[in-house]
Structures are given as C-alpha cells and as structure tokens.
Amino acid sequence: MSAGQIAALVAAVAFVVLVVMLVITLGKLGKTLDAATDAIVKANENTDPILVGANQTITHVNTQLERVDGITANAQAVSGNVSALSSVFTATLGGPLVKTAALSYGVSKAIRVRRKKKASKLAAKAARPERKSKNR
Numbered sequence: 001m002s003a004g005q006i007a008a009l010v011a012a013v014a015f016v017v018l019v020v021m022l023v024i025t026l027g028k029l030g031k032t033l034d035a036a037t038d039a040i041v042k043a044n045e046n047t048d049p050i051l052v053g054a055n056q057t058i059t060h061v062n063t064q065l066e067r068v069d070g071i072t073a074n075a076q077a078v079s080g081n082v083s084a085l086s087s088v089f090t091a092t093l094g095g096p097l098v099k100t101a102a103l104s105y106g107v108s109k110a111i112r113v114r115r116k117k118k119a120s121k122l123a124a125k126a127a128r129p130e131r132k133s134k135n136r
Contacts, residue, residue, distance in 0.1 A: 001009075
C-alpha cells in the first residue's frame with residue numbers, strides 16, 4: 001500500500017464517520033421535529049374548547065353588561081326624579097318654612113331681650129335703698 005492509498009483510506013474512513021454522525025444528528029432532529037409537530041397538533045386540538053368557552057364567557061359578560069346598563073339608566077331616572085321632587089319641595093314649602101323659622105327665632109329673641117330688661121329693672125329696683133316717706 002502506498003502513501004496515497006493510505007491517505008485515501010483515511011479520508012474515506014473520516015468521510016464515513018462524518019456521514020454516520022450526520023445521520024445520527026438528522027435522526028435526532030427528525031425526532032425533535034416530530035415531537036414539536038405532535039405538540040402543535042395537541043395544542044390546536046385543545047384550543048377549540050378553550051375558544052368556545054371564552055366565547056360563551058364573553059357572551060355572558062355582554063348580557064350582564066346590558067343589564068347593568070339598564071340598571072344605570074333606571075338609577076339615573078330615579079336621581080332625576082328625586083332632584084325634581086326636592087326642587088318642588090323647596091319651591092312650595094321651603095319659603096314658608098324659612099319664614100316660619102325666622103319668625104320663631106325673632107319672637108324668641110324678643111322674649112329673651114324683654115325678660116333681660118325686666119330682670120335688670122328688678123335688680124336695679126332691689127339695689128336702690130328705700131325712701132322714707134315724709135308723712136310719718
């Protein structure tokens with residue numbers, strides 16, 4: 001065997017080893033791609049029920065929101081009615097009630113002032129010494 005034949009034999013063996021390693025690597029890559037494909041298929045199969053459930057949930061939420069909108073509209077109407085009622089009450093009874101309160105306050109203050117004057121007159125009269133009459 002010559003040196004060229006030995007070199008060709010070494011190159012052929014190295015090429016065979018390289019091809020064997022490439023086949024092993026491609027086999028593992030093929031298994032990985034198969035596993036990824038299976039995972040994608042399973043995920044796709046499982047997303048349909050999830051999407052159906054999400055769609056039902058959204059439909060239920062929309063129904064509840066419509067009910068809340070109705071309740072809000074009714075609450076707004078009640079608030080408007082209460083506001084109108086308080087305006088009517090203020091217009092019809094507010095003025096006379098304020099006048100009555102002012103009158104009662106004025107009367108009670110006048111009575112207090114009168115009592116105070118009367119009490120001060122009595123106190124002044126009691127503090128004065130009695131005068132003796134000349135007819136004795």
